[in-house]
Amino acid sequence: MGAPTVTFFFEIASTYSYLSVMTADAEAEARGVSLIWRPFLLGPIFRAIHGVMDSPFNAQPEKGRYMWRDVERRATRLGLPFRRPSTFPRNPLLAARVSCGALREPSGKEVVRAIYRANFAEGRDIADEATLRAIVAEAGADPDRLLEAARSEAIKAELRANTEEARVLGIFGAPSFVVGEELYWGSDRLHDALDHALGV
Amino acid sequence: MGAPTVTFFFEIASTYSYLSVMTADAEAEARGVSLIWRPFLLGPIFRAIHGVMDSPFNAQPEKGRYMWRDVERRATRLGLPFRRPSTFPRNPLLAARVSCGALREPSGKEVVRAIYRANFAEGRDIADEATLRAIVAEAGADPDRLLEAARSEAIKAELRANTEEARVLGIFGAPSFVVGEELYWGSDRLHDALDHALGV
Numbered sequence: 599m600g601a602p603t604v605t606f607f608f609e610i611a612s613t614y615s616y617l618s619v620m621t622a623d624a625e626a627e628a629r630g631v632s633l634i635w636r637p638f639l640l641g642p643i644f645r646a647i648h649g650v651m652d653s654p655f656n657a658q659p660e661k662g663r664y665m666w667r668d669v670e671r672r673a674t675r676l677g678l679p680f681r682r683p684s685t686f687p688r689n690p691l692l693a694a695r696v697s698c699g700a701l702r703e704p705s706g707k708e709v710v711r712a713i714y715r716a717n718f719a720e721g722r723d724i725a726d727e728a729t730l731r732a733i734v735a736e737a738g739a740d741p742d743r744l745l746e747a748a749r750s751e752a753i754k755a756e757l758r759a760n761t762e763e764a765r766v767l768g769i770f771g772a773p774s775f776v777v778g779e780e781l782y783w784g785s786d787r788l789h790d791a792l793d794h795a796l797g798v
Numbered sequence: 799m800g801a802p803t804v805t806f807f808f809e810i811a812s813t814y815s816y817l818s819v820m821t822a823d824a825e826a827e828a829r830g831v832s833l834i835w836r837p838f839l840l841g842p843i844f845r846a847i848h849g850v851m852d853s854p855f856n857a858q859p860e861k862g863r864y865m866w867r868d869v870e871r872r873a874t875r876l877g878l879p880f881r882r883p884s885t886f887p888r889n890p891l892l893a894a895r896v897s898c899g900a901l902r903e904p905s906g907k908e909v910v911r912a913i914y915r916a917n918f919a920e921g922r923d924i925a926d927e928a929t930l931r932a933i934v935a936e937a938g939a940d941p942d943r944l945l946e947a948a949r950s951e952a953i954k955a956e957l958r959a960n961t962e963e964a965r966v967l968g969i970f971g972a973p974s975f976v977v978g979e980e981l982y983w984g985s986d987r988l989h990d991a992l993d994h995a996l997g998v
Binding site: 647648658660661663664667668671675768770780781782783786787790 | 847848858860861863864867868871875968970980981982983986987990
């Protein structure tokens, strides 16, 4: 038997996913749990639930105001740089497909972290292909290969399958953590998911 | 100077408020912080935000399913009994007014806890006046006096003022914790509010 696992569903454009992408592995590893990283898209799920693809943080200004302040506070506590993107949410499609391809390689998590850092700390437009290529190269991966993979049917199908799996699991926001039948929503709920994976 | 304070906004019909009403005082006292209990109504706030008074947990079945499982899990971890009410949300108006009056007396928090226990652990209808009277009596308070107070203009005005203050503070859910300009939403965010109150 290997280490206990928790499946970590994250969305490229999601603010709280940024917090988890940057910190969740360290927290899980410290407890001997392995995280399985699964990029997915919230747009199709929001459309199914709310009838629109846009973020509920835009549709509900009260919740949006709270979220921006809360993410900034939490980033500060975690020692993470944070700058509110000029456009929210960024179109995540190409970056999510690049992430799917990247995660097939050892440097994958570094590529994903670089994409989040660009979006949420560096004010860069990750929906722009030239920008995305530069981010991938800075993370030490090959932009030509990852962009070509991102356009392959295999990667497109993988992202669609991740999204469909998230929907079937009852996921309605990101990040979400899954252990067996149990779903945990939110960056601050990883602790509970780890407890459950460890039978604590 | 007295102890640092955190204002604790709770809603009678709110599931996560149950968790906080039962546990928040102990957590705050352990850190030398005093909680100021403020009952308010979410209905008017939901109506202003969503256009309907009903709980978003009913309007969004995915979120509702998650919430019932999550509250049950968290209650178990906190050692609290939990039984899903047959009607959700219960009409909180009379119980919220009774709570406002009760909190003017030393036994107030026990009355409020008894109301939550009745709703979320004992399957009793707290919107029913006879039931509410029995709950108040069981908590050691005087039902005649508290029900009379609940119908007074002073108590009605107090609950309206609490609700209006919550709205102005940007509160959109319960429980919420307020420290100066900072708002923390959710039973699991008391820790952050206490940190902020203590300047940690």
